[in-house]
Structure formats: structure tokens, C-alpha cells
Amino acid sequence: MSETVSSDKLLREFAPQIEHTGKYGKLWIGFLIVVICYGWFALYWQVSRGHIVTGMRDNVVWGVYIVNFIFFMGISYAGALISGTLHLFHAEWRKPIIRMAEFITIISLLIGPCFIMLCVGRLDRLPNLILFGRIQSPITWDVIAISTDIIGCILFLYLALLRDLGKMRDFKELKVPQWQKKMYKILALGYTGTPEQQLMLKKATDVMAGMVIAIAIIVYSVLAWIFSVTLQPGWHSTIFGPYFVIAAVYSGTGVLIVSMYFFRKVYHLENHITLQHFVNVGVIMLVLGAFFGYFTFSEYLTKWYGSEKNDEQLIQVLLKNYFNLFILSNYVGVLAPLIVVGFKKLRTINNITIAAGIVVIALWLNRYLIVVPTLETPYLPIQDDREAWLHYSATWVEWALTAAGVAMFCLLFTIGSKLIPIVQVSDLKEDPEQPGDIHLM
Amino acid sequence: MKRIKSGIILAFLILTGTIQLSAQDKADTTAPATTVLRFTCTSTSDDSLQLQAVISVKHEEGSTNLANALVLFYSVEQTGDVKIGGAKTDVHGIAVLKIASRNKYERNDQQMLSLKAMYDGNAKFEASESEFGLKPAKLKVSFYEEDSVRYVKVEGTQLNADGTETPITEGTVIVGVPKMLSILKIAEITLDSTGIGTAEFPKDIIGDSLGNLTVVAYIEENDIFGNIKASADNNWGLHKHLISPDRPSRELWTPIAPLWMIITLIIMLLGVWGHYVYAVVQLVLISKSAKANEKER
């Protein structure tokens, strides 16, 4: 009984976010739409004029698009880890932030694959992937894995939403359009929270939490294998699977912290999301950061120490042409969270968020440094008179579409938060100011 | 729609084409194009002579072979040219005529036939002609084995005007095996005073899948005999062993995936989707229990 009361109280608190959008909110949405339209224009430009408008050429055949693909797929892992793992470990403090994590997962899972499609020369022939699919190709693995992942994550998010949807349906004070109420009603499946239903829901959620973690590992490994099954010196590495998985979760926690910061500010969630949450997620980020640093280090150390001809060439290019990016992504990106979260005194919400922002950027760059310099140093030297064939640099089309992808992410996130409370309403403890300490990580 | 379009384009092309052609006609009447006729004769082992003429037309961009041109072949004799026959060139500009080696055409004091190929030309193309002299001859290729060593034997014979045959006592015969794109030379045989030459037959020539080989022997551009060709078959070749007779059916690069891959994929998909189904079933049960609850109320 007390749970119902508290949920209603919470719903009343969150109702304004769902009921109306303020001036700044509208402005924000408008801005995002403009950016997305710019992206559409770039897409039109690319489709009508061919891939020649991108910076990609015969040697660097994959560029910023594939980096964005890896990046978005990576942050999608945040939801899987945070909500899946924390659910299985019954970490109570997770509750105010798992909705966000799950949103990140679904939205980035929808955006990520769009970027690989931008890389594809003949979009009209995409059905061939299913019509003539070859199981031997890692791209087919990817198609299967990503679609399985999307469905699994949607199912998991839905299970997590079910109780809230029931609450929303029963919360009569909510002033939203009729269609929205109807939507809550249909989606809630008549869930009323009887013990029997609770048990069923718990069974399903437990199973899906495990599955989501497993699939996310598979998806991210498969993604890594697209690179590591080839013979390219910078890619042909056995640790790429786990390396990509760790990098993915790492960037995902970064994005989670950043979005926690903004939603906290915008929706005034100070009561629910506290410094302790930032620190807890920050600690996860720190651990992952250490792992990421370790993987990066062993990847480059072995290459550098062995100094096989082509590896040496790649490292030279990395340290010569990409020195600043290399340092930023592989040193600053690892050290920032270690320092900020590692020292108690530095653990403020702002600091942790800044560190998380650095992590997000560093991890994007990390993928760039994996993709581009490798393609610029093939086995046979590139001997070409055309500058674009020698060095890759992304064009406005690629940047516009990248911006549009980020804007789309933000837009979907905003819209999502307008439909469902961004903080889980049901069985949130009445006393959210004292979340349990992180004990399992 | 596409058909109509191409029809219109076709009509247009024909129209403009005709105009251009008539313009070309005028130009051509003023200056006929130079043609080049290459004429060669080859004695073949079936006692015939193969007369071959190739006509090409020179122009700025190089030369193009002339098709559908009638080439007449003559024997150049003291009393004048005696017509042998004619043949039209094919699309590659080649006209071929076969005549018997033992023929009645006049020979010179070296017993050589003097043959001529002529293209009469027309308003657009100049006439051209070329002569070729040769004494009919023939080569015979045979094989024998002695002390388990295999030999190829070539016999050269000249066909005299009076119908007698005398050996070719000098000249180098090249013996080879025709392969996909060219002839692989296996021996160069110098004929002795009896017109016979032999060479050891190499052991490592690859034939067809049964070891069958075609062996050709030829003398080319000889001052007296022109070209002579002959061939014979044997089964001394190594059996052609196809390096990839059966393609591996389940490799990474073949259309069908390796078995382990398919099995792994099925296991993983079944595992994951089985759990999904379980979760969905729970949702259905929730929905059912909700309906039951409602009824109770």
C-alpha cells in the first residue's frame, strides 16, 4: 500500500515533465530538428552525388561513419551493463538511473546501424544481406547479432517499463492527450501488480537481464571481429573482442554520467540522483577505465615491442601524424576518470561529469585511431598522386551526418523522457537520498 | 516504354548514320583507302596447300581488318596468271583457300610454285596484291620407343613437280605441344640427309586427363618451302591432374559455410531466442491473468 502512495507521489512530481514542454525545451527540440535536417541534406548530397563527396577513398574505405557506428553501438552497452548487471546483483541504488541507461541502450542501438548503412555503396541492395546472406561473413554475424540485440533490449526495456506503465495508466491526474493515455493502457497489458504477476515479471526480467548482458558481449565482439578477422596489421589482433567490449562499456558509462547530469539539471532530479549515484557510476567507470587502459597498453605494447614491419609502420604513423589524438584518447581518456574518481576530494558532480565527457570524446577518438591510421598503412605502400587517396579527412557531409546522429540521439532521448518518467516510479524507495553503497563492483 | 525509347533512338541513329555514311562516300570516292594484303601459304600434312590472305585498311588510328572482301588467288605463270579460286574475308579480314599440293600449276626452275593473292578493290579501297613462292612439301610426325626411351621422329618430304618425292635434307623443324594460349616448344630437330630427324620426347609434358597429347611440327618462313605444318597425337603426356578437381565445399570462401559455424550459430540463436520466447510467454501470462482478474471483479 505504501508503495502505491509513494509511486503516486513520485508521479505527481514527474507529471509536469510529461505534461508540458517549456520554452527552452521547445527551443532545444527545434535546434535538434534543424541539425537533423542538415544531416538529411547531407544524406541527400551523398546519395545523389555518390560517395565521392565523403573523405573515403580506395585505401581508407571506412571513415567517420564506421567510427560512429562503433561508438553508438558501444554506448548502447551502458544500459545492458548497468541495468542488467545491477538488476541481477539487486543493487538498490541503480533504480533512479536505470531508465536512463535503458533509453541510452535502445536509442543508440537504433542510431548505430544507420551509420554503417551510410558506409554502404548501394543502399538499394541492402535486402541482399538477407536474400544472399553468407554465414561466413562477419557482417552477417553483425546483422544477426544486432537485430537480436535490438529485440532483446526492447523486450528488456519493456519489462522494466511495465510496472511504470501500469502506474501511469492508473494515475488519473495526469494531463496528457487521450492517445497517450490509451497507449499507456495498451502497453501496460493490464498489469496490476498482483503477486502472481509480480512473480512472472520477475522471472522474465531476470532471464532478460542475463540475456541482454550476454548478447551485448556477443554483439560487441562480433563488431570487433569485423576488424580483427582481416589481415590488416592494426586490426588482426586476438584481444580485439574483449578490448571492444570493455571500451564499449567504458564509453557507455561516460554517456550515462553525462545524461544523468543533464536530466538532473533539466528535470530537477536532485532528490533522486545524488552525488552518490555519480560516484557509484564513476567507480564503475574508473574500473572500466583501468581495464581499457590495460587493454590499450597491451595492444600497442606488443605491437611496438615486436616491431613487425607493418606494425612498426602503423605505430610510427600514430605517433607522428596522430600524436595529439593518440595522447588524448589513450592517455587523457584513461587518466581523467582515474584521477577524478580516484581522489575523494575531486569527486564532485561537475568533475565526474567532465571526466565522463572526456571519456566519451576519447573513446570516439580511440575508434578513429583504430580505423583510419590502419587503413592508411596497408601492406603495399600507397603510391598515389591524389592527396585524398593518401590521407583521409572527413568532409562536411560526414560531419553533418555525425552531428545529425548525435542530435537524433538527444532528440529521441528527450522524446522518450516526455513519454515515460525518466526515473523509475514504481518501487523506488521512499527515501532515495540514501542509496546503498556500491558493494558488488 | 523503354522499347519505344530505344526505337526512337535507333531510328535517329539510322537516319544520322546514313547521312554520315553518304558524306563518307563522297570523301572515299576522292581518295580510296590504302589496303594491305598479307599472303602466306602453308603445306599441310594432308597433301594440301593452305592459302591465306589477310586484308587490312590503314588509317590514322592504325589499321582495321577488311571484312567481306573477295580475294582471288592466282598462279603466276610465264603465259600469264592462272586463276586458282577465290574466297571472301571473314570479320577478321581473313580469306582462306585450300588446294591440293600435287597440282598442275607451273613451277619455276627451283620447282617452286609462284602464287599470288589479289584484292581488286573498289571505289573506296585500293586494290592490293601479294605474292608467295613455295615448293610444296610435307612433314610427318611419328613416335617410337627404344630401350624405354621415347622419341619423336620428323620426316620431311618435298613434292617434286613430276610427282616424285625427295627428302628435305636441310632445315630445322620445331616440335611443340599446343597449349591453352600458345605452343610449348619441346624440341628443335635438324633434318639429316635422309630427311629424317629425331629427338627424345620429354617425359614431363602434361596432356589431357588421359595423357593424350597433340604434337605439332612445323617449319616456318623457309626460303624454299614456305611454311610446313604437321601434327600427330600420342598418349605420352602426363595425366592432367586438376589441382582443384573438386572444390572444397565448406571453406570460409565457398558458398556454403563450414559445418561448425552453422552449428554454433544455430545453438547461439536457439539459446538466445529461446529465452526471448520465455520472456514473451511470461508477458502473455501476465496479460491473461490481468484479464482473469478483471472478470473476477
Add this chain to the structure above:
Amino acid sequence: MENKKKEDNNSRRNFLKLGLLAGAGTVATGALIATGKNSGESGEKIKVLTTSGEVMEVDKNFLTQAPVGRVESHEGIPGRKFVMVIDLAKCKNARKCVEECQKGHNLPKDQEFMKVYLMQDSEKTAPYWFPKPCYHCDNPQCVSVCPVGATYKRSDGIVLIDNERCIGCKFCMTGCPYSTRVFAWKPNEEYDIDQAYSPEKSVPGVEGTVSKCDFCPDMAREGKLPYCASACPMGVIYFGDIDEDVVTNGTETFKFSELIRDRSGYRYLENLGTRPNVYYLPPVDRQFPVERGLDGLDEEITKRFDNTPYVKNLKNKEAK
């Protein structure tokens, strides 16, 4: 009749042997015009000059056999396994192979199926010119990674690309360790593919797809050498059937195994395990000094080699 055939010239013989129709019939002018632009054209035109003075652009189909269709081109030429041998000792970067290949395959100028590199294995070793076609590997990474089977390996060893199935994911381009493949980054304005397509047809890839050296199977079916091999003035490139153990550059014919044995033939980057079907003869006893390859090139071609240590050294010496 039997004898006649045998004494016909060799290439013709093989041509017949392949079971293809030799295009030897005379061409009736009127009939050709009448056929006009009909179905079944290959689009490849042969110039035929007839006695009426007309240069007829006769479709190849009317002269020879119908081109091998899309489905048939998935099967190799029966009983063949093609191999190429490139004699580095003779190469002087004349680039005729590149040019003829581009012409033969109707490629735009910025696409090369055959590339010539200026290689220098290490600082103190001698530089040499290195023509590089597709290696048509027996363990082709590009084929393994293709998600739709658009690139495939045939029984005759040739790796082809079906341009009508390729989705343009470019995975094969990263899969190939030899940078062999090229992508059609923009629509090809110079060549408009307007007829039934077959992977064996020498046409450039449509926009957004991948293409590469195809070992000219259409030429092999006619008993001809690939464009690069027949174009090379030095006879650098030998081509043949490895099962037959014979390769030729058009003027010389060698036993493949003897050539490889006597000249220490090798395959490039053997350690990658791709098992190429292109062999190299090392640049020993060269016929030309390497710098000869830099003579008489267009500036844009010379520019390619500006970053190689060899050319840098040359320039430094000149500066001194």
C-alpha cells in the same frame, strides 16, 4: 576434315576445343544493319570494315559466341586453373599493362586494376618496379568476408565480382591485404552500362560497388592473353594454366614449373597464407636500370613515387 582442324592455328584450335562457336562467318552488311539495336547485344563493339566502305560497329555477339551470362560466369572455365607469372627483371614501368587494361575494361582514368609500384624492401636493398594485378588467391580473404556472395571464387581459380549483387560494404577492400580492389566512388560518366550484365564482361563497376582485376576470363575463353600480358612490350607478364604447367607472354612459352624453379619464383607476402595465383620472378639480371621506369611518365604518375625513399634519395643527390 579432322586433319584440317588440327593444322589450323593453335589458338583457334583451343578456341574450338572450348566448345565455343568460332565467329568465322562472313558478315553480310545489310543483315547487320537490319539486326539493329536488338536484345542480346553485348555492348562490346568490334570495328568491322566492309568493302562498301562502311565501318560497322558490329556487336561482338554477332561475331562470336554469346557472352557468358551472369549465372554461367559463376562456374569456371572447365579444366582450367589460371596462373600468372610476373618477371620483375624485365619490368621498366612502361605502364602499357595499366593502359591496355583500362582500355580493355572501359575503366575511367582514375581506376586501375593493374597497378605498378616502386618497391624497395629495405633501406639497402635495390628498388624495383612491381606490377600488381589481383592475385586471385586460393584462400581469398575478400571472398570469405563478403556478406552477400557478390565476390566469389570459381573452379578455374578466378575471383570475380558480381556487380549486380555487390552492396558496396567495402569489407572485401579491407579484407584484401594487397589493396587490389577499387570502389566506384562516383557514377561512371564515360561508360554507360546499358546491356545485360555479366561479371565476366569487361565493364567498370557501377557506382557504389567494388571492382578489380578479373584475369580477363572473356579473353581466355577466346584463347587470348589478358590485356596486360599482351600489351607489355617487355613480355613481363606470363599467363597460363597451372594444371597444364605452361605459361606464355605471347612470344615465349615456358613450362611454369621450370620457370619458377630456374628463376626462383615466389609469391608476394606468402606468410599471409592467402595462397596467391600470381608468382613473381625476382628482379635479378635486370634488363633495365630502375630509374628508366621514371622516364617519360606523365607528371601525375611520377608524383606517385615522390614519397618513396628511392626517389627522395635521387632528389637529394640532384640537389647536392
